[in-house]
Amino acid sequence: VLEKSSDVVIIGGGVIGCSIAYQLAKQQVGVVVLERTRFAAGASGATAGVISPLWHVDPEVEPMWRLGMRGLKLFPSLASELSEAGVDPEFRQTGVLKVAFTGEEVEELRRNLAWQSQLGFGVAWLDQAEVLQREPEISTAVMGGIFSPQEGYVRGQRLVDSLVQAATRLGAQFHQGVEVLNLRTEGRRVTGVVTSWGSTDAAQVVLAAGPWSGLPSRWLRQQGAPEIPVRPVKGERILLRKPGFLPRSPVRNSEAYVVPRLGGDVLVAATRVEGQFDEVVTAAGVSRLIAAAALSFPSLADAAFVSGRAGVRPATPDGMPILGPVPDVEGLSIAAGHDAVGIMLSPATAEMMAQYLLDGNAAPLEPFSISRF
Template structure:
């Protein structure tokens, strides 16, 4: 039977990578924190992710707040992974580098255009011709024209990352509850005082909404307090696992359609599809066939690999594709950390760092570019 604490300094609604990362950072500062997860930890997008840590491919350098968030996360991941491993669970972060391959002249031209600015970052990003690609990844299709290799990037296993955060934060005193649903927020006037859950009430002066695509729901609980709508929409993504004895790429390999990512258990992860406006987590035949074809484009040998499993998750997206971070306008004590779309795992270390600091000192200025008030 679940026994809830009667009070806490901070209650976090949502047990994905964002909520669990914030909890870990708060626990390191001796903050009493409780995390509530309606189903199980990493049940959604955090567990269905490709886990690729590659801000150079996924974050626009012209959007400065996102770029800073991506670069800071890339900087933090190695030390974070080491901390978490020492606490008992290896998140399987590996800084193997990431490949982006070109199979057409147009794709090669695009990669070379990106290389102009990527090469100035000091990360050792370089163009490899066909022979150099095949030397590093011999199973790649000979139809490849070349590719860009980014040696400072890598990958992490999403489920293991969340498990390791839960383990490490629990050792520091954080409390985590699965199968406990947040039903409402307790308020006095326009101030949050706690959470009503399916297992009782928790008093808390600070509540963080980190429920991914479901983060918009609590705004309905606070309509009388004038809380604004939270514009987070669902984007479904599917991924599959394949197995072929003797075959394992050295690093994540991306083509125009999908990633092929090695795993420590010997399986190969292929991700991901993108379907706007869908909340379901059904793995479809169309999604599977698309991913197998995309994997075979880079690695023809995967066309006859064993199909191990499929999984789908729902990502939280915002209108401008930037997350919503920081205090909710007009509701004292309520914060939001949601809307990362497909880069939640990738940006989780810096997101947690910023959110934890705000919850500790109340200074929301560093979070201003991500504020809900921008909509």
């Protein structure tokens, strides 16, 4: 049965929506999360799960860099909290290894090392012998690599499951298979949501529906709000299994990640296809990922194929998420558009969004405001 009222309703049960719900529940805020299909059914469940802002967040875009660094700092304690609440998100701070197979790739890694080595994270160059010592099954064509010891990986589905478990224990309500059909409004103020299960009143509604966050523009334009410029970017990943083979940490070449899983599988990710909402795992995607994995680890060409999964990432025109209040619609805010870095930015995003929902001060979120478009 759907709650008649709540302090906050969150639309979307991926890692962003569930992370915000957990942070609000820790502050004793009443929160209801509504998910149209299943929790982590989209990009959050199909992710590589690599927590590596040093590779995936541009240090020259200061607001994004702060989010990435804050997330990296928060993940170990967050994972510990979530595990204590009942579900292990399978976060492992194993480090991340980026390898080079051409002279150009070596030069690119060394350019990155010039600034990464100044951060105090112990980032270091490994020559061919050191790479092979660390990962004996890697191709002998490897020319070197960079190891970043404080980064790591998490299992996306388990992270979301652990957030749902921990937030539920703190009083949050989660519902799957519930589609939000419309917003309830009085004038230009949101008063709740209308769903396939009925209505819920709420003073605050957060739109965290990933790539689908751009679609409810039809509701918002009735209220005079701007269109939400979030577009879909499809990504595929596969699981392989080769008994006796498991890398010590995520290994990335120029094409893909090879990531160990606690159950013994190896995850290979990810493809990138602009403008597609479908979640079909394609033959082309699978073959490309297998080839990319075999570039780093030739023996994976003989691995057993376990499964494939696709998800749709939410992208924005400038590569930064949209966070904070929606202008001209009081009580409505958005947290979407993280593209391929949603998992790694989720702890800091949730921290900032929860603080805004508690105190109403949107100033810290200003760089991410929808008003920039």
